[in-house]
Every structure is written in structure tokens, then in C-alpha cells.
Amino acid sequence: MEKVIKEFRFKCQMTACCCTNMEIFLNPYDILQIANQCSITTSEVLEKYILFLKDKESGIIRPIFKSARTGLCDFNLNKLCTIHSHRPLSCRLFPLGRIDGDFYLQEAKFCQGLENNDIVQLSDYLKDDDGNIYLEMTDIYHKIVNSLKNENLAILDNNYYNNLLNVLFYDYDYFYNGEYNHLSSREKMLLSFHLINILIEEFNKKIISDNQLLIDKLYLEGDKFIAKNIKKQEN
Template sequence: MKSVDIDQIGQLPGRRIEENDTFLFRCHPGVACFNRCCRNLNLFLYPYDVIRLKNSLGISSDEFLDQYVDFVLRPSNFFPDVLLRMSENHEHTCPFLQVSGCSVYPDRPDTCRTFPLEQGLLYDAALRKNRPIYFFRPPDFCLGRHEDQVWTIPSWSKDQEADTYHEMTIRWAELKQLFQTDPWGREGPEGPRAKMAFMATYNMDQFRDFVFHSSFLKRYRVKSALLRKTASDDAELLKLGLAWVKLFLWGMPSKSIRPR
């Protein structure tokens, strides 16, 4: 999810879709382009995507990150982007694509759920907070936009069971925005604090071990209701991780966690 400057909106590709605007779309196995969109992608994975996929596959965070992910550190950002590694076949298909469709469909990433929309994050100066914005942007080969099913953003999100994904992605995007300035100093983006921040956002198995089996709880007071849930719930643990990174790197307070 990109952070969008209000001055850039008119220049972005695709049709801006406001909350009550409608768009036409339907995807089904009968379309001639079936599965064509699941290949040769720059598919960004957000922290909640990784939780859902590694749990769907029944593997650990480490195994998922080793087997399925590439990291890209861009010059304009001080935290790596995490991309799903495409298969090494001639079409570079998504590793989860099968002839019958997506093999992880109930746990597919946020970007796949949101498609044919793309989501961005806009800072609304009047409200003094971020809000999501959407663009209708299917590629030319996607025939689903010529079908006659009518959607709004809320009805599409509900149909795709994307509400939790969107909520978690926005939390992540708000933290990622902070990485537009360098928090690492001399350590650089591969130093020990960077590794800790990556663990607390993308590696929930390691972060859980760190919270419960290090001096973490001696150094930080975590809201008790949240701490109870983090023992078994990866999404709640991620919320703690996001709050902790803000505190750990930028000293930003939250209701979830504070130093002792």
C-alpha cells in the first residue's frame, strides 16, 4: 500500500473510486483470462498476509520467509519491502497457483483480495489522520471488468472478506510511513535494531519467543488484555509488535505498551 500525497492524486493511474462510487467486475473460471493475473507479479506481502499464509500452509514464520519471500530495500525507504517470490518457470507463476485456481484462496494476500482495486493511504490534513483511498485499475487483459456485477468499495470488501486485512494493512502502512526517514543511523538498515524491527512485524513466531522468553516483560508494561491474547493469537501479537516498534525506534507512546 502506497502513501499518497494529496497533490499526486490526479496523476495516479486508474479511476479513483470513492466510498459510494460503483464499479463493474466479476471473476469466475469461465473467463478467457482465468488465472492470467496470477503470474509475473510484484506482489507485496504485508505482515498480516504472512501470518495468514504461514498458518494456512502449517509452517513457521522462518520457513515461510525462507521459502516464499524476497526482500527489496528501496532508496526512498529504510525498511525492506517483502515480495512473494514467483516460481522459477517460464511464466513466473505465483507459487500458490494451480490449474483449478488459487490454492490458498481463503488466506490469499490483501492485494489479491483488493484486486481489481488498488489501495493507497492518504493523509487527510483536515481530519489529521490517514484514510484509505482506492483506484480501479485492472490490467488490460482482465476481462472481469466487462461483466455486469456492480460493486461499491464496502460491498467488494465484504464479499472478499477483506475488512480485517485492510485494517491490519493500514496499521502497517502507518508504521511504514515512518521509515521514510532513517531511524538506523550508523548501524544501517541491516544492524541489530533493524533485525528486531523486522522480527516484530514479519516473524511472529520469533517475536512471541522474544516477548515471553527474554527480559521484554521486565522492561515493558503491556496492556494485560492484549498480552493474554498474544500468547496464542498472531494478529494480536502483530498489533503489539507494531506498537513496540514505534516505541522502540521513535519513542512514540501508545495505550498498548510503555516502558516500566
């Protein structure tokens, strides 16, 4: 059992060791934020930087950084992160890990930052660079992934639904193709999560048999979601 922490001794020494030869898992919001920071589309982020690994038991795919798996992360230059303010949640948490909402220190002997005596408050560490939004988006993502693993695994055996699910999770720009680009990454993500829940519902009801009707329904539901939830917040 890992020891749950509220504060820890740490100061990053910028060695880039945690950016090298590591499987760095990303969440959908991480991908949107990298696209935003680099002024490219989510499709380009996936093509240039991402490798998908398949969970052997569930069949669910999870994105990781392609380059960091066997070398240095593409975004590291002279031991500095070039997307620091938009770095993925795994990077911003390191050397912390997270289980069921609690935080613990990872066994990371290579991390020289852990040899420093500066005391860091967990709450300060988490909220750095809008970290709370990353946590909020990751919690929603994990809730959907757990529902897939526990109740809705059959959707992954249907090629069409499975592909659509992955597009909605990781490739907002492919699905919306420039539409609603004025939304923040958080709003885009909430929209995608809403559509994923509808997709799962439709799969379970097995009512829509025509793929085009399904797509039309998702766009319609997306419009309704934006009209109800997002425009209202802006006024």
C-alpha cells in the same frame, strides 16, 4: 489522478493472470495469515515463499511472492488460489488499487473480469473473508513505514536495530518462538506493532546500549501489552 470508485463492473474469470509474472507485495499481516493457513511458522513462510525487495530511496525492505515474480504463484493450483480465504491484501483488492484510503480501478487490460457487466459494491468487495481486518492491519503498517521514511530512517543504518525491526514486522514466530500462540493473527500483529513502536522510541532515546537489555525490555513490554489489552478483551 485516478477516479475514486464506490462500485465497479467485474466478475473474476479465474484466468490466474494476476497470479503470474507480477510483483505482489505483502504486508506483515499477510505473512502471519499464510503461516496460519498453511500450519507452518512465519520463518518457514519467509524461507519458502518470500523475496525481499529494498526500496532504493529509503532502504526499507518489502516482501513479495518469490514465485509470482517470474512465473505462477506457488499458491495457485489449476487456476485456483489454494489460500483463498487467507490471500494477501494485494490479491484480494485486485483489480483495485488504493491511494490514501481511496480505491480506484487499476489499468489491467489483461484482466478479463473487467469485461463483465456484473456490478460489485466496493463495501461488499472489501469485507469479503475478513477483508476489513487486512485493511486495518495494513493501515497501521503503512503508518509505521511512513514514520520510518519521514522521521526515523537512521534506525535502518543500525544493523542490529534494523534486523530486529524486520523480525518484528515479518517473523513473529522467530521472535516469540511458540509463545502466545493462542493469540489470533490480528492480536499477534498488534503486539508486534506495539513492540516496533517501542523499538523506534528506544533507538531515538539512545539510552539502552546493551542488546540483551533491549530484548528483555521488548519481552517485558509485550507481556504488559497482552495483560492490558488482550486478556481483557477475552473476558
